[in-house]
Amino acid sequence: MKNLTALIVDSSPSYTNLITAALLEIGLLQENIFTTKRYVGAVEFLTDTKPQLLITEFQVDAKFGLELVTMHTANSPNNISIIMTHNNSSSSIAEAAEELVDDYIVKPFQSGMLANRLRQLIDRKLNPSDYIKAIREGKQALLDGQLKDAEHKFSVALQHQEKPTLAHYYLGYTKFKETEYQFATDEFAKGLTLQPLHYRCLTGKFDTFYEQKDFANAYTVANTIIENYPIGPKRLGQLFISAVFSGKLDEVPHYFQLFAQLDHKTPELRHVFSAALFTAGRSNLNNKALTKAVECFELGVQVVGADSEYISKIVKVLLRGDAQAVNQAARFLQQFPSSKVGSKEYENLYFLFNCKTLPLSKVIDQGRKMAAQNRMDAESYETFIRLLISDNKTVLAEDISERYQRAFPNQTPSREKA
Numbered sequence: 001m002k003n004l005t006a007l008i009v010d011s012s013p014s015y016t017n018l019i020t021a022a023l024l025e026i027g028l029l030q031e032n033i034f035t036t037k038r039y040v041g042a043v044e045f046l047t048d049t050k051p052q053l054l055i056t057e058f059q060v061d062a063k064f065g066l067e068l069v070t071m072h073t074a075n076s077p078n079n080i081s082i083i084m085t086h087n088n089s090s091s092s093i094a095e096a097a098e099e100l101v102d103d104y105i106v107k108p109f110q111s112g113m114l115a116n117r118l119r120q121l122i123d124r125k126l127n128p129s130d131y132i133k134a135i136r137e138g139k140q141a142l143l144d145g146q147l148k149d150a151e152h153k154f155s156v157a158l159q160h161q162e163k164p165t166l167a168h169y170y171l172g173y174t175k176f177k178e179t180e181y182q183f184a185t186d187e188f189a190k191g192l193t194l195q196p197l198h199y200r201c202l203t204g205k206f207d208t209f210y211e212q213k214d215f216a217n218a219y220t221v222a223n224t225i226i227e228n229y230p231i232g233p234k235r236l237g238q239l240f241i242s243a244v245f246s247g248k249l250d251e252v253p254h255y256f257q258l259f260a261q262l263d264h265k266t267p268e269l270r271h272v273f274s275a276a277l278f279t280a281g282r283s284n285l286n287n288k289a290l291t292k293a294v295e296c297f298e299l300g301v302q303v304v305g306a307d308s309e310y311i312s313k314i315v316k317v318l319l320r321g322d323a324q325a326v327n328q329a330a331r332f333l334q335q336f337p338s339s340k341v342g343s344k345e346y347e348n349l350y351f352l353f354n355c356k357t358l359p360l361s362k363v364i365d366q367g368r369k370m371a372a373q374n375r376m377d378a379e380s381y382e383t384f385i386r387l388l389i390s391d392n393k394t395v396l397a398e399d400i401s402e403r404y405q406r407a408f409p410n411q412t413p414s415r416e417k418a
Helices: 013-025 039-048 065-075 088-096 111-126 130-143 147-158 165-177 181-194 199-211 215-228 233-245 249-260 267-286 290-304 308-319 323-333 344-357 360-372 378-390 394-407
Strands: 006-009 033-036 053-057 080-085 103-106
Touching: 006 013, 006 039, 013 033, 013 111, 033 039, 039 065, 053 065, 065 080, 080 111, 103 111, 130 147, 130 165, 147 165, 165 181, 165 199, 181 199, 199 215, 199 233, 215 233, 233 249, 233 267, 249 267, 249 290, 267 290, 267 308, 290 308, 290 323, 308 323, 308 344, 323 344, 344 360, 344 378, 360 378, 360 394, 378 394
Parallel strands: 006 033, 006 053, 053 080, 080 103
Antiparallel strands: none
């Protein structure tokens, strides 16, 4: 016990002192006990010092203590993690995160009670019950690819526990690996009947729905997860996809704050979220909800940054709207990356904007110049030709059409009206 190192993450000095006293009582040395009030400080300790025991508040600086637990477990699966909670609600959540945390304690507590709890916890870790032994044997069989043997071990585990939630999860996970999705869903449901917020059963249920492209049910489960637990970039991206395909487009912008709070935002997550926001914005635009559409587009630009392709998509979809939408397009055109202003991409986007805002004579002058200099892309050619035809400038339209065919011989002309 003397060699055990511990980290206490608590904003209250009095509770920190109580916990320190309990650790000293069970034999830890003072120099092996580290304390911090802040989430950032805890991350530094977990990264550099790598303590074997973590005792943390359920929420630390508006973040979940479970995030620290995940980091702690990643250092070593034999590490011990304890969550401290302030009420029964958060206690049930910590308890539901079975296998993520080894134990939880509810404030207020006394030093002596905590010392006894720690002794029992360490003893359980070193001398697991028949239930935990069967779970561990089943997990090893899973790692070895012996799915039927794993299934048997988890079935045995069911007999050793009054509320075998974790065994139901692993049975479900085994069925999931065997692509027996209905059986998997049934096992996750049994676990959730015992513990409605069981983290692993919730994520297992989500993964099963998502794998079957049942996005409506996946989205419902995902919301329960994010309301109670930290969520990583991969699953958050899956949430966005589920929202889009289940028709929950109005809810997509509400997740921006959750995205903003992530420590690590992968390029894939940025791509998925910005695409979801664009789809939501376009839907609002089609439903004549311009303000909501612009909100989605603005959030999308914040997510993906000054990306010329993304901004071009926004400008083009706004240009298909009414005069107010076209006015909003001007705002996004101004956000085009300065390094690409003057590029062929920008010149064509600006031409499409001018087609909606300038007198036809000026559009014709710009269009002729661009065509002569071979600066027009296919979309600009088609838009220009439609404008000329609509104004009965047949001869010029034919000339521009010939240039278009020479520049894009394999392009099929669009019939869309300007």
